[in-house]
Amino acid sequence: MRFNQIKEILKTKTVGIAGCGGLGSNCAVALARVGVGKLIIADFDIIEESNLNRQYYFQNQIGQKKVSCLKGNIYLINPDVEVIDHELKLDSKNIPEIFHNCDVIVEAFDKAEMKNMLIETAYDHIPDTPLVIGLGMAGWGDSNSLHMRKSHNIYICGDEVKEISDSMPPLAPRVGMVANMQANTVLEILLNDQ
Amino acid sequence: MNIILNNRAESFSKDMLTITEILKEKNYTFKMMVIKINGKLIKKHERDTAQVVDGDDVQIIHMISGG
Numbered sequence: 001m002r003f004n005q006i007k008e009i010l011k012t013k014t015v016g017i018a019g020c021g022g023l024g025s026n027c028a029v030a031l032a033r034v035g036v037g038k039l040i041i042a043d044f045d046i047i048e049e050s051n052l053n054r055q056y057y058f059q060n061q062i063g064q065k066k067v068s069c070l071k072g073n074i075y076l077i078n079p080d081v082e083v084i085d086h087e088l089k090l091d092s093k094n095i096p097e098i099f100h101n102c103d104v105i106v107e108a109f110d111k112a113e114m115k116n117m118l119i120e121t122a123y124d125h126i127p128d129t130p131l132v133i134g135l136g137m138a139g140w141g142d143s144n145s146l147h148m149r150k151s152h153n154i155y156i157c158g159d160e161v162k163e164i165s166d167s168m169p170p171l172a173p174r175v176g177m178v179a180n181m182q183a184n185t186v187l188e189i190l191l192n193d194q
Numbered sequence: 195m196n197i198i199l200n201n202r203a204e205s206f207s208k209d210m211l212t213i214t215e216i217l218k219e220k221n222y223t224f225k226m227m228v229i230k231i232n233g234k235l236i237k238k239h240e241r242d243t244a245q246v247v248d249g250d251d252v253q254i255i256h257m258i259s260g261g
Contacts, residue, residue, distance in 0.1 A: 112257035
């Protein structure tokens, strides 16, 4: 498929991104570059200096809301992408409302409890929507352990082992690899669907 | 019984096990897990009663912080 044909398909698609940190910001940017028509992004957080080691934000955005900055950054890359931003903490009540029209949902939270909550909520309310989740991307090196595997309608990206800790921080290269692996999986779902 | 556990074939000596028993037998001590039997989500409070029998497809996904 030529890029023009790919763009024609992708511009009709909507992807939800739950969380705009290391996974969400990088995944959203990759999807915007290839021309996904609509991105629905949600996060409650503001940008801190410590986020800049991996998240798609800039020094002059410290202290501002992640969702509005990500929307602005995406606009600078590809103004044709429609970005719907929700500044809120996602929970089991608002997730079905916000993401029910999405072709795919990307799980991009940092905490295990939130990942679990999203999977259970989606299962109960929007069970037919594919979920692309990020599991295990702390530290550095060990590129070969990163993988994608499918479990029914859940697509798991990461090493499924390395949890973040003080001695195993999340860093741009490996977080970016998993974020882009998630974006790549989204394309696989959207384009193979045709 | 023979089941599929995380996309791999596994054999257990018993004909039926609960999810709690499988976790114990496999020595899975993860704090947070998403568990499915034949695609049906098994919530935490159902682990003691949810039964796995021959031919079942069991998915145990370990939730890990980071993102």
